[in-house]
Amino acid sequence: MKYERELPSRRSVPVRLRDWKEVYEPFPTESLQHQAARCMDCGIPFCHVGCPLGNLIPEWNDLVYRGDWADALDRLHATNNFPEFTGRLCPAPCEASCVLGINEEPVAIKQVEVNIIERGFDALTDADGTLPPVMPSTTTGLKVAVVGSGPAGLAAAQQLTRAGHAVTVFERADRIGGLLRYGIPEFKMEKRVLDRRLAQMEAEGTEFRVNANVGENIAVKELQRDFDAIVLAGGATAARDLPIPGREFTGIYQAMEFLPPANKVQAGDLAEHPFSAAGKHVVIIGGGDTGADCLGTSHRHGAATIHQFEIMPRPPDARPDANPWPTWPMIYRTSSAHEEGGERVFSVNTECFLGDDDGNVRALKAHEVEQTVTDGRMSFEKVEGSDFELPCEMVLLAMGFVGPQRAGVLEQLGVELNDRGNVSRTSEWRTNVDGVFVCGDMGRGQSLIVWAIAEGRSCAAAVDRALLGETDLPSPLTPDAAPMGVR
Ligand SMILES: Cc1cc2nc3c(=O)[nH]c(=O)nc-3n(C[C@H](O)[C@H](O)[C@H](O)COP(=O)(O)OP(=O)(O)OC[C@H]3O[C@@H](n4cnc5c(N)ncnc54)[C@H](O)[C@@H]3O)c2cc1C
Numbered sequence: 001m002k003y004e005r006e007l008p009s010r011r012s013v014p015v016r017l018r019d020w021k022e023v024y025e026p027f028p029t030e031s032l033q034h035q036a037a038r039c040m041d042c043g044i045p046f047c048h049v050g051c052p053l054g055n056l057i058p059e060w061n062d063l064v065y066r067g068d069w070a071d072a073l074d075r076l077h078a079t080n081n082f083p084e085f086t087g088r089l090c091p092a093p094c095e096a097s098c099v100l101g102i103n104e105e106p107v108a109i110k111q112v113e114v115n116i117i118e119r120g121f122d123a124l125t126d127a128d129g130t131l132p133p134v135m136p137s138t139t140t141g142l143k144v145a146v147v148g149s150g151p152a153g154l155a156a157a158q159q160l161t162r163a164g165h166a167v168t169v170f171e172r173a174d175r176i177g178g179l180l181r182y183g184i185p186e187f188k189m190e191k192r193v194l195d196r197r198l199a200q201m202e203a204e205g206t207e208f209r210v211n212a213n214v215g216e217n218i219a220v221k222e223l224q225r226d227f228d229a230i231v232l233a234g235g236a237t238a239a240r241d242l243p244i245p246g247r248e249f250t251g252i253y254q255a256m257e258f259l260p261p262a263n264k265v266q267a268g269d270l271a272e273h274p275f276s277a278a279g280k281h282v283v284i285i286g287g288g289d290t291g292a293d294c295l296g297t298s299h300r301h302g303a304a305t306i307h308q309f310e311i312m313p314r315p316p317d318a319r320p321d322a323n324p325w326p327t328w329p330m331i332y333r334t335s336s337a338h339e340e341g342g343e344r345v346f347s348v349n350t351e352c353f354l355g356d357d358d359g360n361v362r363a364l365k366a367h368e369v370e371q372t373v374t375d376g377r378m379s380f381e382k383v384e385g386s387d388f389e390l391p392c393e394m395v396l397l398a399m400g401f402v403g404p405q406r407a408g409v410l411e412q413l414g415v416e417l418n419d420r421g422n423v424s425r426t427s428e429w430r431t432n433v434d435g436v437f438v439c440g441d442m443g444r445g446q447s448l449i450v451w452a453i454a455e456g457r458s459c460a461a462a463v464d465r466a467l468l469g470e471t472d473l474p475s476p477l478t479p480d481a482a483p484m485g486v487r
Pocket residue numbers: 089090091147148149150151152153154170171172173177178179180183184188212213214215233234235236237259289290293408409439440441442446447448449450452
């Protein structure tokens with residue numbers, strides 16, 4: 001009751017646009033302890049339910065309030081392998097379901113989380129900057145292959161390595177990390193944060209193999225022969241396209257063609273972006289987080305103008321009655337990239353792209369739409385007379401992902417997909433192929449880092465049980481678990 005919700009300030013826009021570093025200023029310890037003090041230690045902590053990991057939030061809020069940082073870190077790691085990722089990147093469903101949120105601003109849970117882990121890294125790192133490894137107390141002599149090194153694959157790998165298995169992570173990209181490495185921009189999470197956790201995993205014994213595309217340069221049969229279990233964690237990488245007239249013009253790219261080279265430039269692996277937004281009029285189609293990442297990246301390239309299109313209407317500023325606490329609020333949000341500029345356009349549909357004589361995109365044609373819902377089915381009606389043309393030399397498609405790529409490892413293993421196009425799995429995270437398990441976006445469909453980590457942890461428990469007949473590993477989720485909703 002004594003303190004208001006407070007968050008760290010963001011660096012000023014003109015300053016942060018000159019670099020790619022994270023946007024937040026440090027937060028004073030005293031302010032953080034005030035934020036932790038706002039937690040009511042609820043008898044029924046709904047924050048636990050909102051968090052797929054089941055994070056022990058009131059426990060570590062109280063430990064931070066008391067200044068017991070070491071125990072707070074211990075409690076944080078008890079449920080989350082990588083709080084430094086979620087503390088920076090999670091949309092925080094825990095905060096949306098915080099009981100305080102009924103009539104006040106919720107507890108700043110994510111801020112407490114990231115500060116516990118950052119202090120932990122500062123206090124515990126060796127002289128070479130590595131978090132001490134948590135070594136297994138026993139080795140089983142059994143081998144597990146993890147295909148894909150995003151948060152799901154990394155969580156599964158760390159849990160299984162610590163349980164004593166010999167784990168090899170196969171990653172087709174040239175660096176480890178999945179979307180944490182190639183996708184999420186540096187200004188949301190600097191890659192040194194990922195590298196220091198990978199150093200701990202290597203010290204624990206997890207083996208990483210990059211440029212290892214299972215189903216292409218690594219034969220599926222080789223994996224089945226050499227490993228006792230396989231965990232598929234290849235993500236939902238098939239992007240939704242926009243097959244309208246003019247899609248073939250040069251200058252129209254998928255978000256995931258645009259974002260990874262920007263990461264590579266920051267890593268020093270590429271001298272310059274192959275198709276920078278510098279000086280261009282850019283349109284981003286898709287109003288979600290991936291679109292916002294394209295926006296922040298285009299700002300830093302120095303785009304002339306940027307429009308972000310969204311077919312849905314502008315969300316309300318506050319929860320509507322049909323979207324009550326503690327469900328995830330579908331409200332208008334302003335990310336750091338939105339704060340930096342660009343124009344957001346809602347209720348708009350793109351009809352076609354127009355090109356110049358050289359086959360480059362020069363404009364797009366669009367119109368406003370009105371959303372209608374009939375018998376629960378949503379559709380969009382054109383608003384007559386609302387047609388417009390917008391000049392642009394670059395278009396970025398950020399309309400989500402339709403599921404995992406089928407060609408390659410999935411087809412060669414012969415795994416079955418469900419009616420949503422994701423890999424089918426049993427309650428024990430098994431696919432239809434003997435010894436092959438699945439977790440993360442590959443089984444769930446496009447989701448969030450926190451769900452991917454929770455899936456990786458739960459899948460690891462299932463693999464451990466399958467290999468040894470029993471397991472001590474925690475399993476926060478069942479494969480069919482879903483965010484809280486209203487029926
Ligand atoms: C641009 C972007 C920004 C995002 N920002 C956020 C955010 O801020 N917060 C948030 O919570 N979520 C965010 N998400 C969603 C989040 O990143 C994903 O839900 C999460 O990374 C899924 O984890 P995963 O481990 O299942 O898969 P991924 O992270 O997609 O990793 C899968 C990995 O498997 C590899 N792979 C695939 N097939 C093979 C093969 N045959 N052999 C070897 N390797 C293979 C891929 O190369 C990839 O590296 C974002 C998504 C995108 C696209």
